[in-house]
Amino acid sequence: MTVQDTRQVTRADLSKQPHDVAAMFDNVAEGYDRTNAVATMGLEKLYWRPATLAEIAPRKGLKILDLAAGTGASSINLRESGAEVVSCDFSVGMLTVGKRRHPELDLIAGDALRLPFADESFDVVTISWALRNVNDVPLALREMLRVTRPGGRLVVLEQSHPTWKPFRVVYLEYMMRAVPAVAKVVSTNPEAYEYLAESTRAWLPQEPLARAIEEAGWTRVQWRNLTGGLVAIHRAVKPS
Numbered sequence: 001m002t003v004q005d006t007r008q009v010t011r012a013d014l015s016k017q018p019h020d021v022a023a024m025f026d027n028v029a030e031g032y033d034r035t036n037a038v039a040t041m042g043l044e045k046l047y048w049r050p051a052t053l054a055e056i057a058p059r060k061g062l063k064i065l066d067l068a069a070g071t072g073a074s075s076i077n078l079r080e081s082g083a084e085v086v087s088c089d090f091s092v093g094m095l096t097v098g099k100r101r102h103p104e105l106d107l108i109a110g111d112a113l114r115l116p117f118a119d120e121s122f123d124v125v126t127i128s129w130a131l132r133n134v135n136d137v138p139l140a141l142r143e144m145l146r147v148t149r150p151g152g153r154l155v156v157l158e159q160s161h162p163t164w165k166p167f168r169v170v171y172l173e174y175m176m177r178a179v180p181a182v183a184k185v186v187s188t189n190p191e192a193y194e195y196l197a198e199s200t201r202a203w204l205p206q207e208p209l210a211r212a213i214e215e216a217g218w219t220r221v222q223w224r225n226l227t228g229g230l231v232a233i234h235r236a237v238k239p240s
């Protein structure tokens with residue numbers, strides 16, 4: 001075992017090394033759902049997740065992959081619709097908490113860059129607050145395309161860039177810098193929230209992300225801004 005293997009990784013950096021990202025989420029797993037609720041001032045539960053659910057339009061008969069599903073917070077409502085839901089993540093810590101909170105979920109350990117699923121296995125693939133964390137976004141988008149059936153859909157929920165410039169500057173330059181301070185009060189691992197803020201500031205705005213999705217082979221790419229672009233939902237279809 002190397003020194004690298006034994007150290008406690010409390011946060012990843014913008015190179016998003018998979019080992020560091022997984023270890024960071026292992027460390028925040030227990031408090032993840034609570035910190036999310038506080039840091040988003042309830043918007044996550046009240047608005048952003050329901051809006052994403054509406055885009056996915058889950059129903060009985062659909063087979064849905066919730067990629068990077070973490071503690072299952074993004075999967076549970078999908079499952080309640082009667083759809084068949086597979087939740088995949090590479091943080092065993094997040095999956096362990098997810099299994100304890102939602103024993104009914106079908107949780108599978110796997111890497112977004114090398115999905116453990118056959119081609120064309122799913123009707124819909126969705127990924128919430130996680131595409132930003134992979135270190136090869138085009139490869140992740142191609143992997144999601146591979147496991148989706150022709151005509152199947154992609155739905156991505158992600159932090160984004162506010163559309164009104166004055167607010168964008170305040171949000172990205174000031175409010176994002178306050179996230180670690182809030183996390184110090186509500187999280188046992190505030191360093192991870194420094195990463196959240198940095199990765200949000202460095203993340204692709206709406207249009208470049210739409211282009212990246214298209215370049216990966218998806219068609220009919222569209223997006224919808226929520227709360228002035230604080231988050232955005234991108235959707236696309238796999239060519240038939």
Ligand SMILES: C[S@@+](CC[C@H](N)C(=O)[O-])C[C@H]1O[C@@H](n2cnc3c(N)ncnc32)[C@H](O)[C@@H]1O
Pocket residue numbers: 018021022025067068069070071072073074088089090091094110111112113127128129130133134135
């Ligand atoms: C911010 S959490 C989001 C969890 C969940 N989707 C939600 O909406 O609450 C990001 C998740 O992405 C996972 N993740 C990041 N990169 C990944 C990868 N390459 N493969 C699988 N999971 C990954 C992390 O382990 C973490 O659980």
